[in-house]
Amino acid sequence: MRSALKTLFAINPGNSFKAYIETSVSLLKDFSKQGLFTHGSVLHAHLIKMGISSENYIAIKLLIMYLNSRKSAETDQILKEFNGFNLVVHNCLIAANVDWGNLDGARQLFDEMPHKNEVSWTALISGLLKHGRVEEAMWYFERTPFQNVFISTAGISGLVKNGLTFEAIKVFLKMLQSGVMPNDITFTSVVRACAEFGDIGLGMSVLGLIVKVGFEHNLSVSNSLITFSIRFGEIDLARRIFNQMENRDVVSWTAILDMYVEMGDLREARRVFDEMPERNEVSWSAMIARYSQSGHAEEAVKLFHHMVQDGFRPNTSCFSSTISALASLEALQSGKNIHGHVAKIGIERDVFVGSSLIDLYCKCGKTEDGHVVFDSILEKNVVCWNSMVSGYSLNGQLEEAKELFDQIPKKNNISWNSMIAGYLENEQSDKVFEVFNEMLLSGETPSESTFSSVLCACASIASVQKGKNLHGKVIKLGIQYDTFVDTALTDMYAKCGDIESSKRVFNRMPTKNEISWTAMIQGLAENGFAEESLTLFEEMEKTSSVAPNELIFLAVLFACSHCGLVDKGLWYFNSMEKVYGVRPMNRHYTCVADMLSRSGRLLEAEKFITTMPYQPEINAWAALLSGCKTHTNERIAERTARKLSELSEKKSGGYVMMSNIYASAGRWIDVLSTRKLMKEKGVKKSGGCSWVEVRNHLHLFYSQDETHSESADIYGILELLKSEMLIL
DNA sequence: ACGCTTTTTC
Secondary structure (H helix, E strand, C coil): CCCHHHHHCCCCCCCCCCHHHHHCCCCCCCCHHHCCCCHHHHHHHHHHCCCCCCCHHHHHHHHHHHHHHHHHHHHHHHHHHHCCCCHHHHHHHHHHHHCCCHHHHHHHHHHHHHCCHHHHHHHHHHHHHHHHHHHHHHHCCCCCCCCCCHHHHHHHHHHHHHHHHHHHHHHHHHHHHHCCCCHHHHHHHHHHHHHCCCCHHHHHHHHHHEEEEEECCCCHHHHHHHHHHHHHHCHHHHHHHHHHCCCCHHHHHHHHHHHHHHCCHHHHHHHHHHHCCCCHHHHHHHHHHHHHCCCCCHHHHHHHHHHHHCCCCCHHHHHHHHHHHHHHHCCCCHHHHHHHHHCCCCCCHHHHHHHHHHHHHCCCCCEEEEEEEEHEEEEECHHHHHHHHHHHHCCCCHHHHHHHHHHCCCCCHHHHHHHHHHHHHHHCCCHHHHHHCCCHCCCCCCCCCHHHHHHHHHHHHCCHHHHHHEEEEEEEECCCHHHHHHHHHHHHHHHHHHHHHHHHHHHHCCCCCCCHHHHHHHHHHCCHHHHHHHHHHHHHHHHCHHHHHHHHHHHHHHHHCCCCHHHHHHHHHHHHHHHHHCCCCHHHHHHHHHHHHHHHCHHHHHCCCCCCCCCHHHHHHHHHHHHHHHCCCCCHHHHHHHHHHHHHHHHHHHHHCCCCCCCCCCCHHHHHHHHHHHCCCCCCCCCCCEEEEEEEEEEEEEEECCCCCCCCHHHHHHHHHHHHHCCC
């Protein structure tokens, strides 16, 4: 650019005045586009010296440049040189105001114009549509006296941008009927409309038209057709279009890269990326984003650094994807570094960057810092709000989350899901249902994710009635074949003890993931179907590619423990790490301790607990003590009880069991002394609790202290029933 | 003047 300027300065304009102006104009255009305003003002000064700065073409380009750089003094200076606003100046001002988001200003300028041409109309209509002001845009669209390809295309693409794909297609058909010839850009927009409308047949007939009119070898039309094919899973078609292209640009390559990601083949995508003839910030950001979204956060961050090393300047997308990756890695320090960087280049307040920064700080437990970012975003969209709400939820700050949630101007599905998930994570099931009902009343349709959370809440309070009600809603919405929903249903029915329904849902699932298998194996084991649970585990190993995880092993050990298959259990336990590469956790050791104790192998259990690599859980000792009770072994019981009293100064389980052991052995004095010890140490026996659900209301019954408000009536009815049973 | 590829939250 600098050399271009030098060459220009060396030319004597007297020789070819027209060429000189043309060169100046194209230079100004480039400077303006690339933001090289210093170059621009140097050229401006030179043009003044040459006495041609007021040439119409040059003055317009100078105006555009100063408008783009928001230099108001210089802009005013140029405007003064025009004698009153002419049509072209007006159009420039409208375009600039649209760029600045000042749509009211643009409209006012437009309305005040004495003469408007098609450029004025197109600029205003597309500007309004770009900023989501569809109704106003359509008002002008219906009243324009001009009928040409630009205005129609502006209307079509704008409608597509606003999600009104059907309206866009209608405008396209009307355009064809009135004899206006579509151009490449029209087709690009219409193909996108077909993809988003979800009608492959419509898209295919548009493709026919494209071929008929001869646009099938156009670059951007082919690019949009690739995207269209991928969206409908037509991989072969996408590849065919790509292969038949005469020239491919970075967009075509990025689209085909995305195809492999869509197919779940990240490796092939990376191969395409590495072999692309040309890359731009978008290709980089596509690859970074895809790594980040598929859970390869480290790789995403690595690629970001690689990109910077290669001399590319990351754009907003790269930054937001990278920050999001850092958030999932909880890499606060690296995140802060990037935060500093985005602040320096002035995109800190961008909604994408801002939302991921909020997420970063909240995932690292710094909700206050997240809130500072949140407050700094001037034009918050719903994603910013959602990030902040889920950030608070994540950190257990439910009051803050709810307060913010209630203030969201336009909630979307994810807003509701964040709030519901927040209450679920913090075990406030009642609030889960409360917000869910609120959601239904607001008219928002629950999604797969919503059901997965609410069903999980049903499972946690074992409310089969609520669960069945939800199951009905799921079927009504037609989302009963979703893996997440079905897994939640399987788990809910199992946790509620309705193992038959649980199995029915599980068996008809089209695809099962790791969590689905875990839910069913665990469900069977915990409902007393130990053999079936083990059979299912073996079936999983044989028929699916799912590798057993910690939780599945826990269920397997639990099952072995409950059907007395001690040796099988021990075999699984020993092969966990050796064969499957799953390191047993403390809970697995506890489970084995329980298994040995239950079967009466008390000495073995005791040895197992004392030699395990973790600090034994209280439950491990409690299990042994319980085993001592069933198999009446007072000596080990006393040793164990001592251990327990050391470990569980505050937890009452050990003492309760110990007193029960003494009781079963008839040593009442010891029972009394243990109870006394408990009282002295301030240990309270945690009461048992059971419940029934009657007409959507939960009735709780405690073994002590609290009594049901209608306790007297309930016992009355119970007596009545008892007497009737005796009569029969 | 109108377009294609990428970005944030559950």
